[in-house]
Amino acid sequence: MSGAVMNSMQRVLTTLGQREPDRVPLFLMTSLQGARELGLSIADYFARADHVAEGQMRLLHKYGGDCLTALYSAAHELEAWGGEVCFATDGPPTAGAPVLRNAQAIDGLAAPRVADSPGLRRVLDTIAQLKARVGDTVPIIGVAVSPFSLPVMQLGFDAYLDLMHEQPERFERLMRVNEEFTTEWANAQLAAGATAICYFDPVSSSSIVPRELYLRTGQVVARRVLARIHGPTATHLASGRCLGILADIADTGTQIVGVSALEDLVALKAAAAGRVCLLGNLNGIAMRHWTAQQAEAEVRRAIAAGAPGGGFILCDNHGEIPWQVPDEVLQAIAEAVRRWGRYPLSGLDHPGD
Amino acid sequence: MGIPLQDPVQDFCSALTALDQRAAQGVFEQALLGHTPLQVVEGLVLPALDWIGQGWDEGSLALSQVYMSGRFCEDLVARVLPPSDPDRKRQPRSAIVTLNDHHLLGKRIVHAHMRASGFELFDYGRMGVDELVARAQADRIRVLLISVLMLPAALQVRAVRDGFDARGLPIKIAVGGAPFLFDPTLWREVGADAMGRSASDAARLVEGWMEAMA
Numbered sequence: 001m002s003g004a005v006m007n008s009m010q011r012v013l014t015t016l017g018q019r020e021p022d023r024v025p026l027f028l029m030t031s032l033q034g035a036r037e038l039g040l041s042i043a044d045y046f047a048r049a050d051h052v053a054e055g056q057m058r059l060l061h062k063y064g065g066d067c068l069t070a071l072y073s074a075a076h077e078l079e080a081w082g083g084e085v086c087f088a089t090d091g092p093p094t095a096g097a098p099v100l101r102n103a104q105a106i107d108g109l110a111a112p113r114v115a116d117s118p119g120l121r122r123v124l125d126t127i128a129q130l131k132a133r134v135g136d137t138v139p140i141i142g143v144a145v146s147p148f149s150l151p152v153m154q155l156g157f158d159a160y161l162d163l164m165h166e167q168p169e170r171f172e173r174l175m176r177v178n179e180e181f182t183t184e185w186a187n188a189q190l191a192a193g194a195t196a197i198c199y200f201d202p203v204s205s206s207s208i209v210p211r212e213l214y215l216r217t218g219q220v221v222a223r224r225v226l227a228r229i230h231g232p233t234a235t236h237l238a239s240g241r242c243l244g245i246l247a248d249i250a251d252t253g254t255q256i257v258g259v260s261a262l263e264d265l266v267a268l269k270a271a272a273a274g275r276v277c278l279l280g281n282l283n284g285i286a287m288r289h290w291t292a293q294q295a296e297a298e299v300r301r302a303i304a305a306g307a308p309g310g311g312f313i314l315c316d317n318h319g320e321i322p323w324q325v326p327d328e329v330l331q332a333i334a335e336a337v338r339r340w341g342r343y344p345l346s347g348l349d350h351p352g353d
Numbered sequence: 354m355g356i357p358l359q360d361p362v363q364d365f366c367s368a369l370t371a372l373d374q375r376a377a378q379g380v381f382e383q384a385l386l387g388h389t390p391l392q393v394v395e396g397l398v399l400p401a402l403d404w405i406g407q408g409w410d411e412g413s414l415a416l417s418q419v420y421m422s423g424r425f426c427e428d429l430v431a432r433v434l435p436p437s438d439p440d441r442k443r444q445p446r447s448a449i450v451t452l453n454d455h456h457l458l459g460k461r462i463v464h465a466h467m468r469a470s471g472f473e474l475f476d477y478g479r480m481g482v483d484e485l486v487a488r489a490q491a492d493r494i495r496v497l498l499i500s501v502l503m504l505p506a507a508l509q510v511r512a513v514r515d516g517f518d519a520r521g522l523p524i525k526i527a528v529g530g531a532p533f534l535f536d537p538t539l540w541r542e543v544g545a546d547a548m549g550r551s552a553s554d555a556a557r558l559v560e561g562w563m564e565a566m567a
Contacts, residue, residue, distance in 0.1 A: 091505030157458035285535035
């Protein structure tokens with residue numbers, strides 16, 4: 001593919017089809033930075049749907065990325081279960097204390113309805129506003145925490161690992177309840193105008209559970225849920241490792257996998273084997289200190305390793321760029337993609353050089 | 354990653370990473386037949402936890418295996434070496450804390466590894482900066498282990514360090530958690546004295562500081 005300039009939707013769909021679009025798509029996951037654009041605190045920014053829609057549109061025009069995200073925070077999902085969203089001045093909203101005091105509480109647990117959660121309704125409103133503004137020219141990414149990862153916030157991480165290993169029946173019941181919620185939540189976002197759902201599943205990462213446990217738990221849950229989501233999905237492991245389970249993740253029916261800066265992109269691309277598109281893997285934490293030259297070098301490295309043949313979207317490796325990353329670095333990343341990401345690729349170092 | 358050389362340690366590692374608590378207990382009790390509890394901790398438990406920590410750092414073992422191994426070992430060691438046992442390590446007054454968020458797993462893993470390694474330390478749970486500085490001063494802490502999950506919490510370690518400096522408290526700070534793994538310079542930036550890449554690093558760091566403070 002060369003010559004014709006594509007819009008963002010065409011660019012992304014082409015790379016998802018394992019073909020080369022006009023250039024490498026860029027997903028800049030600036031879910032927080034809209035607050036800065038609007039001169040608002042992070043708490044005030046997320047208090048109104050029109051704030052987030054306006055912030056995301058300004059960022060889209062500023063950096064020239066290829067997606068819009070309606071992510072507020074994972075904590076907003078916990079809020080639907082009765083949890084608290086804790087706002088910071090310099091980072092993403094985080095979840096308050098676990099909502100389930102102990103494992104016994106699972107026995108009487110019922111999934112909340114999306115319509116009953118003001119926070120989730122705001123997200124849906126944001127998606128609808130974005131859709132009204134960009135139509136089908138730019139992908140709008142909704143986010144749903146996986147049923148398998150949600151218990152980290154519902155129960156606390158240690159109590160959840162205890163449950164997973166020691167109380168298989170309660171674990172299974174919790175998965176079934178969570179699956180109802182995640183499925184409804186994902187489909188509500190698609191109905192509001194989201195193009196795809198980011199299935200946020202860090203606990204399935206090999207950094208958190210070994211493959212044999214993943215195959216008995218997270219993968220089984222993902223197979224059931226993704227089959228019920230009425231649109232394309234991207235599985236994101238929030239910078240956790242996945243090289244050893246990439247084929248297993250592809251078996252769940254997902255189309256995109258978010259990959260970590262801790263793993264080699266060339267090896268990941270080989271393991272993906274054209275079955276899934278890779279999303280990654282710029283190091284968002286290290287990005288805080290990059291110079292423009294370093295940003296360009298990192299973009300070149302990632303493109304050289306992941307982009308040949310398509311099937312690759314450049315992104316940070318966590319799915320959310322830290323508040324502390326300077327504007328100049330984001331500008332440098334965007335410029336480097338436009339310079340080095342044009343297909344047919346040329347002038348890139350061979351990976352590993 | 355290689356398996357440790359001695360057979361009992363190898364058997365113990367295999368049992369722990371397979372989450373076979375009964376087999377791990379069997380190896381542990383067999384070792385106790387010919388050695389003192391402290392010898393078993395130092396010759397069996399610590400090498401196993403070191404190996405598991407290294408496996409986590411290299412990506413060949415998962416956090417759930419590190420966590421469950423630490424829990425099993427903590428239980429085994431507590432049975433033969435209670436907190437009041439004089440064989441527990443002589444150490445600077447130490448504490449562990451999760452700074453400012455509700456993700457306590459990292460702290461719990463390190464705490465279990467420290468206890469399984471023969472250390473005792475205050476568990477402060479989850480705290481904000483001001484409360485932590487005041488509590489560490491009141492407890493006359495010399496070594497503080499701080500666990501974080503998110504970058505904003507990692508950056509707040511700087512405020513803890515500044516708080517100690519303002520009060521003239523010579524407290525060593527060791528940090529651990531995901532942000533430090535993704536940016537190996539971050540621990541210096543926030544004023545920590547060291548970072549641990551895995552739970553077993555914490556025991557090694559405190560050992561080193563013990564010698565320096567002796």
